[in-house]
Amino acid sequence: MRFEHVLVVGAGQMGGGIAQVVAASGRRVALHDEVPGAVERALAGMEKSLGKLAEKGGPTPEQVLPRVTPVGDIVGADLLIEAVVEDVSVKEAIFRRADEVLPADAILASNTSSIPITSLAAVTARPDKVIGMHFFNPVPVLKLVEVIRALQTSDETAAAIVALAEDLGKTPAQANDFPGFVSNRILMPFVNEAAYALMEGVAEAEAIDTIAKLGFAHPMGPLALADLIGLDTCVSIMDVLHEGLGDPKYAPCPLLRQYVAAGRLGRKSGRGFYDYA
Ligand code: CAA
Numbered sequence: 001m002r003f004e005h006v007l008v009v010g011a012g013q014m015g016g017g018i019a020q021v022v023a024a025s026g027r028r029v030a031l032h033d034e035v036p037g038a039v040e041r042a043l044a045g046m047e048k049s050l051g052k053l054a055e056k057g058g059p060t061p062e063q064v065l066p067r068v069t070p071v072g073d074i075v076g077a078d079l080l081i082e083a084v085v086e087d088v089s090v091k092e093a094i095f096r097r098a099d100e101v102l103p104a105d106a107i108l109a110s111n112t113s114s115i116p117i118t119s120l121a122a123v124t125a126r127p128d129k130v131i132g133m134h135f136f137n138p139v140p141v142l143k144l145v146e147v148i149r150a151l152q153t154s155d156e157t158a159a160a161i162v163a164l165a166e167d168l169g170k171t172p173a174q175a176n177d178f179p180g181f182v183s184n185r186i187l188m189p190f191v192n193e194a195a196y197a198l199m200e201g202v203a204e205a206e207a208i209d210t211i212a213k214l215g216f217a218h219p220m221g222p223l224a225l226a227d228l229i230g231l232d233t234c235v236s237i238m239d240v241l242h243e244g245l246g247d248p249k250y251a252p253c254p255l256l257r258q259y260v261a262a263g264r265l266g267r268k269s270g271r272g273f274y275d276y277a
Pocket of ligand 1: 225
């Protein structure tokens with residue numbers, strides 16, 4: 001399957017990045033978001049990102065952006081990639097509606113970081129065609145796509161999404177549908193332990209991040225990374241790990257919850273562990 005026409009639902013930092021890489025591969029993208037102004041903000045972000053990539057030989061914004069069409073609702077396409085907020089009822093509503101609107105042979109994929117793909121598949125009449133397609137932020141730069149098979153996902157669906165990820169210039173890695181999959185089961189305890197180290201006064205945020213950057217050769221430290229992901233997103237992923245795996249070691253650090261309650265969500269709100277004002 002070529003997936004010539006892709007519907008991306010959710011135009012936040014992940015959905016915008018996904019729409020960009022799909023359009024840059026030559027495909028047509030319909031981009032939908034319920035939040036007023038979200039699609040326009042995503043298009044502005046794509047223009048900036050494509051501008052940087054064009055300097056390194058990538059396609060220009062003028063070549064790519066005309067392939068992205070803002071749409072006011074869920075529309076027909078060969079493939080849905082859903083990238084909305086990590087809320088199971090919001091995602092299930094989108095999957096139910098997409099199941100009604102998209103042709104019967106279309107694949108329905110979610111970019112979720114943690115919501116079970118198996119339960120999203122179960123709300124549709126095509127559970128064999130539902131799959132996780134998990135990109136990493138910043139999507140235009142990071143090469144990984146974690147491909148997550150629900151219990152019901154067919155071999156054909158998995159093979160088609162692996163081939164698509166490769167065609168987008170990404171490297172797919174397959175995982176089964178367990179809480180947090182592989183990526184967040186590894187990443188979130190790392191972020192959480194860094195938050196505990198800060199809360200307990202073991203070190204300042206800068207020192208914690210410097211240790212990870214220079215000691216383990218990570219491109220950024222866990223606290224700066226949490227700010228990039230969004231502290232609210234980190235907490236909701238940790239809640240899914242905690243509830244789904246039933247182990248208290250996954251419970252979010254109280255400092256993370258406190259920051260979220262105060263509206264310190266990371267880069268997107270201007271302040272998280274660091275101040276971006
Ligand atoms: N579009 C295009 N180019 C971009 C870009 C974007 N959105 N963001 C960065 N770049 C480019 C920059 O232009 C720069 O290019 P040059 O080297 O040619 O100048 C290059 O990438 C590096 O960027 P910077 O110099 O600004 O800074 P950096 O070297 O620190 O890289 C980073 C920035 C790519 C974000 C890097 O720090 C990094 O990879 N960090 C780790 C990110 C990570 O772990 N992401 C995963 C989060 S988990 C997730 O997403 C999933 C989940 O489920 C929670």
